[in-house]
Amino acid sequence: MQDDNKRFVERDRDWHPPAYAPGYKTSVARSPSQALVSLQTSSVSELTGPDFRQLRIGPHDNDLLMNFREDPALAGAAGLPVGERIILFGRVVDQFGKPVPHTLVEMWQANAGGRYRHKKDGYLAPLDPNFGGVGRCLTDEQGWYRFRTIKPGPYPWGNGINTWRPAHIHVSVMGPSISTRLITQMYFEGDPLIPLCPIVQTLKDPEAVETMIGRLDMARSRPMDCLAYRFDLVVRGELQTYFENQ
Amino acid sequence: MRQPNSQPCSELMLRETASQTAGPYVHIGLALDVAGLPERDEEIWSRMAKPEAEGEHIEVIGTVIDGNGDPVRDALLEAWQADASGWYQPAFDLQKAFNSFGRTATTAEGNSEWSLTTIKPGSVARGDGKVMAPHINLAIFARGINIHLQTRLYFEDEVEANAACPVLGAIESPTRRQTLIAKREEVDGKVRYRFDIRLQGEGETVFFDF
Numbered sequence: 001m002q003d004d005n006k007r008f009v010e011r012d013r014d015w016h017p018p019a020y021a022p023g024y025k026t027s028v029a030r031s032p033s034q035a036l037v038s039l040q041t042s043s044v045s046e047l048t049g050p051d052f053r054q055l056r057i058g059p060h061d062n063d064l065l066m067n068f069r070e071d072p073a074l075a076g077a078a079g080l081p082v083g084e085r086i087i088l089f090g091r092v093v094d095q096f097g098k099p100v101p102h103t104l105v106e107m108w109q110a111n112a113g114g115r116y117r118h119k120k121d122g123y124l125a126p127l128d129p130n131f132g133g134v135g136r137c138l139t140d141e142q143g144w145y146r147f148r149t150i151k152p153g154p155y156p157w158g159n160g161i162n163t164w165r166p167a168h169i170h171v172s173v174m175g176p177s178i179s180t181r182l183i184t185q186m187y188f189e190g191d192p193l194i195p196l197c198p199i200v201q202t203l204k205d206p207e208a209v210e211t212m213i214g215r216l217d218m219a220r221s222r223p224m225d226c227l228a229y230r231f232d233l234v235v236r237g238e239l240q241t242y243f244e245n246q
Numbered sequence: 247m248r249q250p251n252s253q254p255c256s257e258l259m260l261r262e263t264a265s266q267t268a269g270p271y272v273h274i275g276l277a278l279d280v281a282g283l284p285e286r287d288e289e290i291w292s293r294m295a296k297p298e299a300e301g302e303h304i305e306v307i308g309t310v311i312d313g314n315g316d317p318v319r320d321a322l323l324e325a326w327q328a329d330a331s332g333w334y335q336p337a338f339d340l341q342k343a344f345n346s347f348g349r350t351a352t353t354a355e356g357n358s359e360w361s362l363t364t365i366k367p368g369s370v371a372r373g374d375g376k377v378m379a380p381h382i383n384l385a386i387f388a389r390g391i392n393i394h395l396q397t398r399l400y401f402e403d404e405v406e407a408n409a410a411c412p413v414l415g416a417i418e419s420p421t422r423r424q425t426l427i428a429k430r431e432e433v434d435g436k437v438r439y440r441f442d443i444r445l446q447g448e449g450e451t452v453f454f455d456f
Binding site: 005009011012013015016017018019021024026027028029030031032033034036037038039040041042043044045046048049050051052053054055056057058061093095096097106107108109110116117118119120121132133134136170172178179181182183184185199200202203207208209210211212213214215217230231232233234235236237 | 265268313338372390446
């Protein structure tokens with residue numbers, strides 16, 4: 001058999017947000033009402049996943065200050081996006097603290113005014129001609145990833161009469177198999193909008209919210225250049241199955 | 247050293263990072279062309295098989311329908327499937343004729359269908375010796391979906407293999423099993439399978455936990 005002498009720590013579905021979370025109104029009609037069917041015997045279908053080491057990743061794919069520059073010939077401050085310059089970095093580890101090397105981390109975000117470069121976003125804050133809002137990279141041998149970007153702005157949305165999303169960056173990680181696949185959002189430490197957000201509130205456990213908070217890291221900030229936020233990603237732990245179940 | 251934003255669930259283990267919805271603008275990150283962004287040198291997208299790939303070439307198409315019966319126009323799907331011989335090909339490489347992984351999205355306009363260009367996968371053996379019928383693993387992400395939904399697409403014309411599949415057999419309700427069977431169509435001489443995903447209510451698709 002192909003790679004099926006392992007399994008992953010069971011996903012704790014009370015830790016993650018439930019499908020039906022009425023405070024986040026869009027979830028009401030998009031949540032299954034039937035129970036999930038648990039696969040008791042894992043198979044290669046769930047224990048494997050794509051390895052992106054051969055994907056051609058461009059030199060600025062993880063640098064959002066540079067990857068949408070209107071005119072690539074510009075130098076210095078000309079053609080840079082508006083906003084607080086930040087480094088977003090962290091480590092992808094599994095639940096046992098084992099680094100996850102060479103895994104794909106993707107991210108997307110609004111610009112400094114809280115506007116997304118998307119056909120469907122009509123918020124009145126302007127687009128930034130020098131900001132696209134997408135990044136990707138592979139983790140290194142020790143599981144580290146890094147992006148350079150600007151801090152996104154908060155923005156209003158139509159869930160309630162006056163609801164605002166805290167500043168956030170969407171982060172997507174593959175991990176070693178499709179069982180570890182995860183998409184989350186990183187929020188910024190200390191943002192007063194975090195506890196007010198209906199999407200954050202889909203989580204029942206305040207400690208689960210803590211896993212989504214990027215921490216200011218002054219040691220890795222660059223003097224006279226940019227602040228750094230550290231955001232580690234923990235994916236499901238991988239276990240070896242040493243004994244045949246017979 | 248403890249991870250700064252992680253939470254221990256015991257002395258020996260950390261908690262998984264919590265999931266959040268991919269939101270309405272998921273395309274900016276994972277489907278640039280759909281968002282209206284210029285594509286990079288290489289993108290992960292829906293053409294999983296090139297013409298020279300071995301196997302039966304098929305298109306897989308479908309909608310995602312919400313609990314009101316309306317199409318979900320901002321869903322992103324990820325596919326993971328074996329090759330025609332029943333082997334997963336983990337090394338993703340756009341130079342290869344076939345990739346086991348692909349992405350697609352429903353559209354804002356028209357019928358709001360997602361589609362994949364691929365080959366029909368072979369049967370896949372499980373560790374316990376049982377054989378799973380040909381299938382494509384699908385993950386669904388969207389605004390309003392707090393943690394992605396996982397399902398499997400099976401093929402209508404694999405009657406015997408489907409009847410023997412231990413995963414289909416693990417679904418207690420025979421009626422619900424049918425929600426995982428894609429319908430075969432022939433359009434302009436090409437084979438196409440239709441798989442509509444119903445998130446909630448009548449005919450709700452089976453979603454898995456694994």
